[in-house]
Structures are given as structure tokens and as C-alpha cells.
Amino acid sequence: MSNHNVPSLYEWVGGIDALNRLTKRFYEHVTNDAQLAPVFAHMGADHPAHVAAFLAEVLGGPTKYSEEHGGHPHMIRQHLNRHLAQDQRRRWVGLLLETADELGMPDDPEFRSALVGYLEWGSRLAVINSQPGATVDPLALMPKWGWGEVKGPYVG
Numbered sequence: 001m002s003n004h005n006v007p008s009l010y011e012w013v014g015g016i017d018a019l020n021r022l023t024k025r026f027y028e029h030v031t032n033d034a035q036l037a038p039v040f041a042h043m044g045a046d047h048p049a050h051v052a053a054f055l056a057e058v059l060g061g062p063t064k065y066s067e068e069h070g071g072h073p074h075m076i077r078q079h080l081n082r083h084l085a086q087d088q089r090r091r092w093v094g095l096l097l098e099t100a101d102e103l104g105m106p107d108d109p110e111f112r113s114a115l116v117g118y119l120e121w122g123s124r125l126a127v128i129n130s131q132p133g134a135t136v137d138p139l140a141l142m143p144k145w146g147w148g149e150v151k152g153p154y155v156g
């Protein structure tokens with residue numbers, strides 16, 4: 001397969017319908033999870049769809065989250081001052097992956113390692129941005145995730 005024909009992670013997972021199925025089921029589980037339910041007690045009915053649109057854009061799909069939902073700065077703002085803890089972050093990632101298994105999402109090692117790489121990276125940023133004193137760069141670019149590397153060491 002030439003590079004030109006390599007599908008994006010977005011295409012591989014099954015597009016926006018698959019991501020909507022994933023986040024809908026995931027947040028159903030979240031509301032029944034002792035550790036996570038309190039964190040998401042005030043989320044709106046659109047939260048799963050917003051997170052699906054965000055993931056879609058990160059994974060190489062349509063740029064709807066940037067165009068209609070405020071892009072990366074808006075997402076970061078949603079995490080400010082929430083004092084998220086590592087055990088909550090770990091549960092969030094674990095439950096999302098369990099939900100992907102439950103729904104029969106692609107489970108080839110290449111896709112899952114790329115997905116886990118993004119979820120680890122993104123969820124750790126969410127924790128960092130939820131601590132006191134964190135600020136939002138209004139020009140923050142949307143992360144883009146592909147099949148490979150994390151593009152170098154942490155620079156803050």
C-alpha cells in the first residue's frame with residue numbers, strides 16, 4: 001500500500017457514526033461509574049456528540065469541532081479548574097477502551113496503539129489543564145493524530 005492510500009485513523013475507526021456510537025455508550029457507562037459520575041454530573045446532553053466531533057477532527061476527519069464548537073481553546077477551557085486526578089484520568093481512558101471493545105471497534109494492534117497513544121496524551125493534557133493556574137492559549141491548534149509517533153519530547 002502506498003502512503004497515498006493509507007486511511008486516516010478516522011476512516012479506520014468507521015467515521016463519525018462509529019465515534020458517536022462510542023461516546024454515547026461511553027458516557028452512559030460514565031454516569032454509572034462511582035469514580036467518574038461526580039466529575040460529569042453537570043454535562044449537557046450534547047456532550048457525547050461534542051467529544052465525538054472533537055475526536056473525529058483529531059483523528060483526521062472533518063474539522064467540524066473547530067468550525068462550530070470553538071476548536072481546541074474551547075475544549076481546554078472546559079477542563080480548567082476541574083482539579084482532575086490521575087486515578088480519574090486512568091479510569092476515563094480505561095472505560096473508553098472497554099467501551100471500544102464492547103462495541104467491536106477495530107482492535108488491530110496498530111490502530112489500538114495509535115488510539116491509546118492519543119488518549120494517554122490527550123487525557124494527561126486534560127489533567128494538566130485542570131490544575132490551578134492553567135491558562136488557555138486562544139490560538140491553540142487542534143492536535144492531529146496519525147498512525148505514528150508523538151513528535152518529540154514534552155515542551156509544556
Ligand code: HEM
Pocket residue numbers: 039040041042043044046047050051054055069074075078079082084088089092093118119120121122123126127
Ligand atoms: C483525550 C482526552 C480527552 C478529550 C479528547 C476530551 C474532550 C473534551 C471535550 C471536547 C470537551 C468539551 C465538550 C463540549 O464542547 O461541549 C470536554 C469537556 C469535559 N471533559 Fe474532557 N476530554 C478528555 C479527557 C478528560 C478526562 C480524562 C476527564 C476527567 C476524568 C475529562 C472531563 C471533562 C469534563 C468534566 C468536561 C466538562 C463536561 C461538562 O460540560 O460538564 N475530560 N472534554
